[in-house]
Amino acid sequence: MALREHLEYAEKMRTQRRTRVVTVLFIAAFTAYLGTLWYLQVIRGEMYRTLASENVLRTVKVPAYRGNIRDRHDRILVSNRLAFNVYMDREAIRDREALIHFLAALLEMEPDVLRHRLETTRPRPLERRIVLVEDVTLKQAVSIEARQLEWPELSIEVEARRSYPHGRLSAHALGYVGEISEAEMRSSAFAGDLVGGDIVGKTGIERSYETELQGSKGARRVRVNSRGRVVEDVGLDRPPRHGTDLRLTIDLDLQRALEEAMAGQAGAGIFLDPWTGEVLAMASSPAFEPNLFARRFPAEAWNKLLSDPLKPLQNRASLSSYSPGSTFKIVVAAAALADKVVTPATTIFCPGYAVIYGHRFHCWKAGGHGSVNLEDAIVHSCNVYFYQVGKMLGIEAIARFARRLGLGEPTGIDLLREAAGLIPTPRWKEETRGQPWYAGETISVAIGQGPLNVTPLQMARMAATLANGGRKVTPHLVYRGDTIEAAEASRRHGEDGFTTRTMTALRRAMVGVVERGTGKAARVAGIKVAGKTGTAQYSSRSAGVDADELPYAIRDHAWFVGFAPAESPRIAFAVFIEHGGHGGTTAAPVARRVLERFFSPLGEESASSAGRGSRDMQVAAPMVGEGGPDASL
Amino acid sequence: MRPSELGSFDWSLFLAVLFTCGVSLLTLFSATFQNPDLSGLVVRQAFWIGVGLLALLVMLSIDYHTLAGFTPLLYSASLLALGYLLFFGRSIAGTRGWLELGPMNMQPSEFVKIVLIMTVGTYIAATGGHKLGWRPLATLMVLGGVPLALILKQPDVGTAATLVPVLLVAVFVAGIQVRVLVILALILALALPIAWVTYFKDYQKERILTFVDPERDPQGAGYQVRQSKIAIGSGGLTGQGLFKGTQSKLQFLPAQQTDFIFAVVAEELGFAGAGMLVGLYLFMTLRCLAAARLARDKLGRYLALGFGTAFGCQSLVNLGMMVGLVPIVGIPLPLMSYGGSSMVATLMGFGLVLNVNMRRYVN
Structure with missing residues (x-):
């Protein structure tokens, strides 16, 4: 009995003691929890509050x-x-x-x-x-x-x-x-x-x-x-x-006239204010429908455009370069006058061919042009005259002048991508082909053949440079409120104009092209248009064959570049028709239709600000600079 | 009930329990009033609190010695119910622990908890004054182990986990012969790695590993702990204001009406409210343990100790989950989380403790 009571008493004591241990453990655990809670809520509270608002607040x-x-x-x-x-x-x-x-x-x-x-x-x-x-x-x-x-x-x-x-x-x-x-x-x-x-x-x-x-x-x-x-x-x-x-500097009416004139033909046309470089109209044909791209998933539209043989996505105005053909003769003529290789009166006899470096080069006119001066040579696009002049100038002088007129280099238009084109030089040939320049190649280049490549935009810029008397402008599409004075102020050092003599001779010749030469299709009533046609041989099969009889894909490319009015130019242009055959028959009419729009009473009105600069200006050409010996003649 | 018994009724514990039930209703309202899917939850919880209080009254009125007499019957019924569940139980949230009773679902394991506390208490009370030797220890392990295994099989690791401390604390307090203790420790040390490889399911291992390294699973359990900690931490000292917690109102907090209800309190009432609630849980646990110390006899001591341990440990596990001290196991916060079975069983347990305490001077 006593033992049992003793045991029970001991058990009670032990239980109570150990229950106290359990109690203490619980107190310790809960206190630790309170500490943790304090840490989370009070010490780190700010951080968690930030996390909570990051959870729910979105920007x-x-x-x-x-x-x-x-x-x-x-x-x-x-x-x-x-x-x-x-x-x-x-x-x-x-x-x-x-x-x-x-x-x-x-x-x-x-x-x-x-x-x-x-x-x-x-x-x-x-x-x-x-x-x-x-x-x-x-x-x-x-x-x-x-x-x-x-x-x-x-x-x-x-x-x-x-x-x-x-x-x-x-x-x-x-x-x-x-x-x-x-x-x-x-x-x-x-x-x-x-x-x-x-x-x-x-x-x-x-x-x-x-x-x-x-x-x-x-x-x-x-x-x-x-x-x-x-x-x-x-x-x-x-x-x-x-x-x-x-x-933009673009004139919607002019743009529309240009695109209507080019409808159905592949090519490009650029019309510039020759004083400021403002692009009045610029088109590449055929065009694409930009509304199709405003959607998020235009896959079908894409594929259709990419598979079109006429390549409507290709910007022929500034991203494609072509052989300039006879239009390049203006470059050679300007170079010859500036470098005093010829005078406007110098004549050269064209029997229909020329033998140079033991090689026979043909004129496009079988019987020959007879005795021609610079004006005749440009008006009738005589090859023999330019073979001879090219030979006298040499490739370096031609290339220098081509660049002087903005060919073979990006124009700097405010579009991100632009083709550079190519003006061949002996050095270029050495570097890319590892071959020396043959003198005979200079003769081809002199009439715009050979590895020459220019973009229509460069050609328009060249036309503008000729129109304003020799100052290279930068074509641009975004309106900056340019005035001639501002353009004049920004003109680059050392780029001086041509002399009056050079300009007068070139202008007369180019007016002759439209009045009585290859560019008659560009005549506009009441306006003297200066221009030059070009027919760039695309395939050797096209030589001497009428364009209409050739398959489209191997027809020659057609060019027409120029400016108007000839005496006080307000617009300069280049029109390029891909596989258009003769420049005079396909490219010149396009230019005419745009010029008619530009000079029509309605066009005058809408072109008022386009022409403002040049109208304020009296006949500006020639713009003779103070001039280094290089440029003045 | 005699007047003398009523005189020793632990009003402070009873009022603390009632108060906590009130806090539960308020918090549930806050957690659900914006969610039409959960409307009616507060009313249902109030209903279960009413049922639970009735059950508490029953557990209180009948002398706990008389109640202990039902233990073998209740224990057998528990095993039957758990066995039945294994085959016919209704699966909710991956656990086959639900018994479908007409329109409602019951979770028998919550009641098994109380029965097991009674079983352990009754058995230890019968062992007299000795420390536990091999045989009583083995008996206890079997008595506890069988329902434990059945619950684990459901699988309801959370509930099973709260049963283990009940057994361990009972054995600790009853005393164990040193020889037995050493050998047991050795067995346990060996069994754990084996169990890791053979018993634990991959997702359970993942949970434990995620607890060790929460970044392991930022979308699953790691996400829950993270959101819970953000909710609690953003409460600060005084909280975002009742009904104004963004973590709970905008559904960042998972299971906020059940397992994560504490985080709602902590977010909206801050440390002031959450700390008070933790204090309240400590207070209730300590009142149970006090009832154990003061009990008239061994049976009373072990009944009160058993429930106090179960209540305290389950609270600690749940709160520990909230603050990231314990891995996420599905376990409700007693008296707070929504759930009829848990509420009724917990209130019954308090009835048992109040019963023991009330009759401490009776001969």
Whole structure:
């Protein structure tokens, strides 16, 4: 009994003691928890509060509108329009097939297109809505909105989309936009907070003035829940800075006249203000429809354009270079006069051919032109005259003068990409082909053949340089309010004008081309047009055969370059028709139609600011500089 | 109940329990009022608190010696129920621990907890004054081990885990012969690595590894701990304000009406509220342990100790999950988390403790 009581007493004591141990352990554990809680809430509270607000506060971007692009008279060339996109909340889909059928019927689409789109967007986070169909009509958008109860997974969102109201007009100069590519996102050229899906300029003005046109996005703070869905709009952090509007130097009327004149032909035409370098009209034909690229998935449009044999995406005005043909004779003539190799009175006898370096070079006129001076040689495009002059000048002098007139080098136009062209020199041949220059090649170059390559834009710049008396201008598309004075002030040191004698002789010869020579098709009533035709041999098979009888693809290229009015030029130009045959028959009429528009009473009015500079200016040519010995003669 | 018994009724513990139930209702309201899917939760919880208080009253009124007499019956019923669950249990959140009773679901393992506390108490009380030798120890292990294994099989690791300290603390307090202790420790040291390889399922291992290194799984359990810590930490000293916590209102906090309910309190009421709640849980645990120390006899001591340990440990595990001190195992905070079975069983347990305490002077 006693033992048992003793045991029970000992048990009670032991239990109570050990229960106290357990009590102490619990107190310790809970106290440690309180400490942890204090640490989390009071000591690190600030940090966790920040994390909590980072959880719920999101900054969403507010889109900025791309700047509008206008012509020189403030007429809209590119603007933005509202587009309705169908968004889909994939979490809310109940009956996928029924939905696809509803949409396919309403939007007149193939159900498979919708299925494909759903399939390709599968990897994206489910809570993020996807653009299911882009740019539906207002009527379709309203139909979808109206059936919100039936199809809660669909919603319509409005976004600004690039709009080219004149369609193909001036498409190559304006360029097109598209979804930013991975490479562009990495490139520093596209600064700013651009993300996948954003629209950026891809070519033309849209690309080269991307920074100005793009603007910068604004930011809006929203509160989201754990699924990322916006539950509350907190407010605008920073308003979007919309893109800047651009005013171009292009004259819409002139541009239209040019494109209408070139319709159905491949080629390019550039019309410049010869004093400022302002591009009044610039076209590459055929053009593409830039509105097609304003969509997000233009794959079909792309493939169609890429497979077109006439290559509508190619900008023939500034990105392609061609043999200049006889138009190059002006360069050789100017060089010969400047270097005093000939005088305007010097005559050379053309029997239809010339034997130089033991080689027989033919004139295009079988019987020969007889005795010709510089004016006759240009007016009738006599080859023999230029063979002889070329021989006297030598390749280095020809190349120097070609560059002096802006050939074989980028013009510096405000488009990002531009072909350089090529003016061959002995050094160039040595470096690229590892062969010496043969003297006979100089003879070919003298009439615009051989490895010469120029862009139509360079030719227009050359025409402008001749028109203004010898000063190279930089062609540009964005209006800067240039005056002749400003242009004069910015003229580069050492680039002095031609002498009166040179200019008078060249002008007379070029007027002769239009009045009574190969360029008669460019005559404009009441206006003296100075010009030069060119027919660039494309294939040896075309020699001596009428263009009409040749397959299109091997016909010669046709050129016509010039300026008008001859005595006080207000416009300089180059027209190039790919496989056009003779310059006089295909290129010259295009120039005529644009010039008629430019000089018509209506054109006068609309071209008032284009011509302002040159009209204020009296006959400016020749613009003789103080001049180094090199340039003056 | 005699007047003398009522005189020694532990009002402070009872009021603390009632107060906590009130806090539970308020917090549940805050966690669910914006969520139409969870409307009616507060009313249901209030209903279960009512049922639980009735059960508490029953557990209180009948002398605990009488209650202990039912232990073999209850224990057998528990095993049957757990066995039945293994085959016919309803699976909710990956656990076959639910019994479908008409319109509601019951979680028998919550009640098994109470039965096991009674079983252990009754058995140890019967061993007299000796420390535990091999045989009683083995018996205890079997008594506890069988329901434990059945619950683990569901698998409900959280509930099973709270049963283990009940056994261990009971054995510790009862005393164990040194020889036995050493050998047991050796066995345990060997068994753990083997169990790691053979028993634990991959997702369970993953949870434990994630606890050690939360960055391992930022979307799963690591995400939950992270969001819970953000909720608690952002509460600061005084909280974001009742009903104003963004972590809970915008659904960043997982399972906020059940396992993570404490984080809602901590976010909205700050350290002031959360610290008070932790203090309240410590207070309730200590009142149970005090009841154990003061109990009239061995049975009373082990009943109160068993429940106090279970309540304290489960609270510690749940709170520890919230602050990142314990790996995420699905385990509710007793008296706070939404859930009828847990609420009723917990209130029954408090009834048992109040019973022991009330009858401490009775002969």
